[in-house]
Amino acid sequence: MLVHAYWNYRTVMASMIFPCIFFIQILAIASKSDAKVSAVIVFGDSSVDSGNNNFIPTIAKCNFEPYGRDFPGGTPTGRFCNGRLPPDFISEGFGLKPIIPAYLDPAFNISDFATGVCFASAATGYDNATADILKVIPLWKEVEYYKEYQKKLRAYLGDRTASEVISEALYVISIGTNDFVENYYALPKRKSQLTVQQYEDFLIGIAENFVRQIYSLGARKLSLTGLPPMGCLPVQRTTNFHNPLNCLEERNRVALEFNGKLKATVAKLNKDLPGLKVFFADAYDLLFQLITKPSQYGFEVVEEGCCGTGFFETGFLCNRHTPHTCPDANNSVTATSTNDAATGYFKISGKEAFQGHALTSLNQIEIRSSMEDLHELYKSFFPKSPSLSPQKMPLSSFSSIANGRWSAFERRMGLTGQRSQSNRFIYRYDSVQVSKLRCG
Numbered sequence: 001m002l003v004h005a006y007w008n009y010r011t012v013m014a015s016m017i018f019p020c021i022f023f024i025q026i027l028a029i030a031s032k033s034d035a036k037v038s039a040v041i042v043f044g045d046s047s048v049d050s051g052n053n054n055f056i057p058t059i060a061k062c063n064f065e066p067y068g069r070d071f072p073g074g075t076p077t078g079r080f081c082n083g084r085l086p087p088d089f090i091s092e093g094f095g096l097k098p099i100i101p102a103y104l105d106p107a108f109n110i111s112d113f114a115t116g117v118c119f120a121s122a123a124t125g126y127d128n129a130t131a132d133i134l135k136v137i138p139l140w141k142e143v144e145y146y147k148e149y150q151k152k153l154r155a156y157l158g159d160r161t162a163s164e165v166i167s168e169a170l171y172v173i174s175i176g177t178n179d180f181v182e183n184y185y186a187l188p189k190r191k192s193q194l195t196v197q198q199y200e201d202f203l204i205g206i207a208e209n210f211v212r213q214i215y216s217l218g219a220r221k222l223s224l225t226g227l228p229p230m231g232c233l234p235v236q237r238t239t240n241f242h243n244p245l246n247c248l249e250e251r252n253r254v255a256l257e258f259n260g261k262l263k264a265t266v267a268k269l270n271k272d273l274p275g276l277k278v279f280f281a282d283a284y285d286l287l288f289q290l291i292t293k294p295s296q297y298g299f300e301v302v303e304e305g306c307c308g309t310g311f312f313e314t315g316f317l318c319n320r321h322t323p324h325t326c327p328d329a330n331n332s333v334t335a336t337s338t339n340d341a342a343t344g345y346f347k348i349s350g351k352e353a354f355q356g357h358a359l360t361s362l363n364q365i366e367i368r369s370s371m372e373d374l375h376e377l378y379k380s381f382f383p384k385s386p387s388l389s390p391q392k393m394p395l396s397s398f399s400s401i402a403n404g405r406w407s408a409f410e411r412r413m414g415l416t417g418q419r420s421q422s423n424r425f426i427y428r429y430d431s432v433q434v435s436k437l438r439c440g
Contacts, residue, residue: 037221038165039115040091040100043142043214044174044225046122048087051078051102053122053136060123060134078102080122087172091116094170103145110152114165119145125179126206129190133182139175139206143213150217166218173210174225179203180254181230200258208265215273224266225281226259229288247291259284 042048046060054063061078062068068076070083079085084099092098100116101108121137124130131138137145154162184190184199194202211222231248259282266280 036168037094037096037170038168039117039170040087040094040096040172041116041146041169041219042087042100042118042120042172042174043139043146043210044120044172045124045176045178046080046120047174047225048085048118048172049078049080049102049120049122050085050087050100050118052104052118052120054078054102055104055106056121056135056137058123058135060136062122086174087116087118090170090172103149110149110156113149114153114156117149119143119149120174123178123182124175125183126176126203126210127179127183127190130179130183133187139210143210143217146214147217163218167220169219169221171214171219171222173222176203176207176225176227176258177230180227180251181233185251196254197257200254200261203258204261204265207262208269211269211276211278212273215269215276220275220277222276222278223281224262224278225283226262227255228283229291230255232288232291252288255284 042050051063053061062080063076063078065076067082068074068079071077071079087100088098091100096115100118101112102118103113119137119142121131121142123134123136124138124142126139128138128140131141150162150166153165156162157165179199184196190199207224211224214222229247229252231251263280263282266278269278270276
């Protein structure tokens, strides 16, 4: 049963979609009061764990090849990916460091953590029982590490500066899928105690209490990610004996139900807690779009992972001796049966999230994710020129308006201006540059 749970364990494909589109949308939380992001602080599971599990006694590790093969230097870091993770990309996008260090990594200290730190632990969940399965860090312990971090930060920067960093930081929370796939559907205990709807409510209560707790500790800008279409993970398709290799619709329905409840909780928290800005990152719809229309995002394979057969290998089952590991992860959505490829992170962040959007200073405009809102975006720049269309807007002008920040980010990411088939202005990635830059 332990092995079965582990095969299912790293299941958060949400991270493939939310990396930049949702983190950039968090800019909308910024008021017009010279808002900024001082640090990126991360809580959650393997979708955002940058290596904490390397330093605890658990089998839920990936500090060996082929993990990290596209990371700078080809070094396995404990990230459940072939390269960098979403917080790494977005930290760099905000002008901070390109790598978010793991809090438990002794190679880093408080000077490294001052602009970003990761408390996440692969295979964990909202439910403490989920963390117990593979003996990883429960969410409550991640909060305890955060309290410890605050003490170190105050000693390093002083109370006033540390308080500013804490309140101006972007808090990234990605967690929840393991509670269902690794726990509720894999083991009998919770299923015998609660219906799936009751379990959803149980987890929602934990999520709300977590947000309230870190709010009381100074957090003000949060991105809270919902569940992906769990039934479409390669390992879930493999176990779909009634319709082999098709998505498990019941699991997808549960994900949608949970997301609806989480979104309502986010609205409640934003109303109840003064100064709090929580953004609900809806990973489901965008990821489902990628799965059903992979060619639009440059992918060829969505039914299986890049490692081995692609149907069940993950964690230690995906290693340097695993046969048939694909030579180019650029074509696959997942690196293993449950793990995301860095290309998935980058392609969505580069092509989808930045379609027609500028990375501006945080107090200028409301960033929008829908292409249909692009004209409104331009109107916010040019209220006196409503006839000015995106198709007529030169890229250089758009970058200039963005105070040069988008231009610099664009150059790093290898994006170029181009018209789509629907005659709308988009940014397309240069695959050659992406292969060089996506992990460094």
